[in-house]
Amino acid sequence: MTQKKKQAVVLLSGGMDSSVVLADAVHKGFDVHAITFRYGQRHGMEIEAAKVQAKSALVSKHIVFDLNIGQFGGSALTDIIDVPHNVESNEIPVTYVPARNTVFLSVALSYAESIGARDIFIGVSSVDYSGYPDCRPEFIESFEATANLGTRAADGEGHFTIHAPLIRLTKEETVRLGEMYGVDFEHTHTCYDPGPDGTPCETCDSCRLREKGFKEAGMADPVLKRAGKRESR
Amino acid sequence: MTQKKKQAVVLLSGGMDSSVVLADAVHKGFDVHAITFRYGQRHGMEIEAAKVQAKSALVSKHIVFDLNIGQFGGSALTDIIDVPHNVESNEIPVTYVPARNTVFLSVALSYAESIGARDIFIGVSSVDYSGYPDCRPEFIESFEATANLGTRAADGEGHFTIHAPLIRLTKEETVRLGEMYGVDFEHTHTCYDPGPDGTPCETCDSCRLREKGFKEAGMADPVLKRAGKRESR
Numbered sequence: 001m002t003q004k005k006k007q008a009v010v011l012l013s014g015g016m017d018s019s020v021v022l023a024d025a026v027h028k029g030f031d032v033h034a035i036t037f038r039y040g041q042r043h044g045m046e047i048e049a050a051k052v053q054a055k056s057a058l059v060s061k062h063i064v065f066d067l068n069i070g071q072f073g074g075s076a077l078t079d080i081i082d083v084p085h086n087v088e089s090n091e092i093p094v095t096y097v098p099a100r101n102t103v104f105l106s107v108a109l110s111y112a113e114s115i116g117a118r119d120i121f122i123g124v125s126s127v128d129y130s131g132y133p134d135c136r137p138e139f140i141e142s143f144e145a146t147a148n149l150g151t152r153a154a155d156g157e158g159h160f161t162i163h164a165p166l167i168r169l170t171k172e173e174t175v176r177l178g179e180m181y182g183v184d185f186e187h188t189h190t191c192y193d194p195g196p197d198g199t200p201c202e203t204c205d206s207c208r209l210r211e212k213g214f215k216e217a218g219m220a221d222p223v224l225k226r227a228g229k230r231e232s233r
Numbered sequence: 234m235t236q237k238k239k240q241a242v243v244l245l246s247g248g249m250d251s252s253v254v255l256a257d258a259v260h261k262g263f264d265v266h267a268i269t270f271r272y273g274q275r276h277g278m279e280i281e282a283a284k285v286q287a288k289s290a291l292v293s294k295h296i297v298f299d300l301n302i303g304q305f306g307g308s309a310l311t312d313i314i315d316v317p318h319n320v321e322s323n324e325i326p327v328t329y330v331p332a333r334n335t336v337f338l339s340v341a342l343s344y345a346e347s348i349g350a351r352d353i354f355i356g357v358s359s360v361d362y363s364g365y366p367d368c369r370p371e372f373i374e375s376f377e378a379t380a381n382l383g384t385r386a387a388d389g390e391g392h393f394t395i396h397a398p399l400i401r402l403t404k405e406e407t408v409r410l411g412e413m414y415g416v417d418f419e420h421t422h423t424c425y426d427p428g429p430d431g432t433p434c435e436t437c438d439s440c441r442l443r444e445k446g447f448k449e450a451g452m453a454d455p456v457l458k459r460a461g462k463r464e465s466r
Contacts, residue, residue: 067300069340072347092385098346099339102383106332106339107302113331114305133387142379149375150335152325154366 005031007117008163009108012036012062014049016188016210017123017166020174022057023181024165025121032059033115035108039100040070040078045198049189056184065107074098076192083193085203092131093205095192101134102143109147109160118153121163128171128212130205140164171213179219186222200224238264240350241396242341245269245295247282249421249443250356250399253407255290256414257398258354265292266348268341272333273303273311278431282422289417298340307331309425316426318436325364326438328425334367335376338395342380345393351386354396361404361445363438373397404446412452419455433457 008030012018025032034057036050047064054062070078075097077083083095101124108120124135133139144162147153153160166174178185190210191200200207200223214221241263245251258265267290269283280297287295303311308330310316316328334357341353357368366372377395380386386393399407411418423443424433433440433456447454 063304065301067340068298069343069347071296072344074347092388096385097343099343099380099384102379103336103339103343106336107300110302110330110332110336111305114302114307133385134383136382136387139379139382139387142375142382146335146372146375146379147332149369149372150367151332152329152366154369154372155325 005029006119007031007033007060007115008119008121009112009115009117010034010059010121011104011108011123012050012054013123014046014051014053014189015123015206016178016185016190016213017125017174018050019053019183019185019188020178020181021121021123021165022053022059023178023183025163026057026059027181030119032057033111033117034059034062035111036062036064037104037107038064038066039097039103040068042077043194045194046189049187052187053184056187063111067103067107069097069100069103072098083204085193085201087205090131092133095130095205096132099134101132101139105143105147105162109151112160113151118158118160119163120160121165123166124164125166125169125171125174127169128209130209137164137167140167170216171209172216175213175217175219179217186225188223190223238262239352240264240266240293240345240348241352241354242345242348242350243267243292243354244337244341244356245283245287246356247279247284247286247422248356248439249411249418249423249446250358250407251283252286252416252418252421253411253414254354254356254398255286255292256411256416258396259290259292260414263352265290266344266350267292267295268344269295269297270337270340271297271299271301272330272336273301275310276427278427279422282420285420286417289420296344300336300340302330302333302336305331316437318426318434320438323364325366328363328438329365332367334365334372338376338380342384342393346384351391351393352396353393354398356399357397358399358402358404358407360402361442363442370397370400373400403449404442405449408446408450408452412450421456423456
């Protein structure tokens, strides 16, 4: 008799990091339910990438969840504010979407509790990152505590764990981990400000962090190859 | 020159408690932005009640936000599971919607941060309540801590406060407070399982708590009067 796998909910944006985390959850033996948010982002390319990743990871279920926090405004990812290019700063950038990960984790928590899962995976990192407050370990730990107080877990029905396997990894390490798992990097979408055909801009914060990762791992980024760009190394 | 009022986001379900909280926020001098969730609940009567309450409280803005956590299942309020009537129990009831208040507070947080508000009001109570874990003080305190770690507040840009003015009030005290503020109780909706014309069942947990409140306050509930019911006292 085969033992039933433990269920997990994985937040899947369709970017490189969440695709590696999806592979990580599968590799760790979880029965994966993936959730992707249509939250008012300016382009839907990452949602298409998420669908490809969910399919190739053979998840049990993939939900694209509508939740238009973009209507509140306040971010370059959902508003007509320009995405900055080639900018170095220590401040929280304009691409920060107010409380996005709190919202996404909460909905994932509702989904997890509804199906009886107690494990939630998210692809945040606090090493090579944009400085978003909701990507830091202290936020993830606090959310986990809140989750265990605001659900049936508070009455002893199983403890929720928020897994953030990339939280202390560099982009290089994330690329290497994904390579090890055989992640289809070509069908991940990272750029904040792509061309109409999906070509990455290569100068937004997100593209630059991705480039750094591939460069330091000594690998070619298949997305750039596909776009017919010259290798940046 | 008049001083600009501080903004607050108020979670408004259209029930008695959140309507009293709305009045409380207005009374305390906040410029109120109300948010109501269409989350897959089985009847839309509370949303209509919320619109009436928001209008009579002269809020600056009222958003009805779509977010279908009901699609995950797992609650009598969103599924075809029967709402229990006349049931006494110490367990979390089947009307609990998984992580509902975590989700609602998160979206309210995103809204608040987007408009520059730092105050969020919610009508939870842990005295005369259904036993939902996400109505208890320790959950609200933990959520507040998480909110201050997962937003710009973490980098010193203003501290978020989650106001739960009813959290230690009995239903009687809530009714009295609402009466003091002149809340239009007739246009609040409380029942989990109303008749097609909105008539409360008077036997679900929510109706019974409301009845207790009015009874102990020595007042007639105008909703029952409207429905042409005999006074239950």
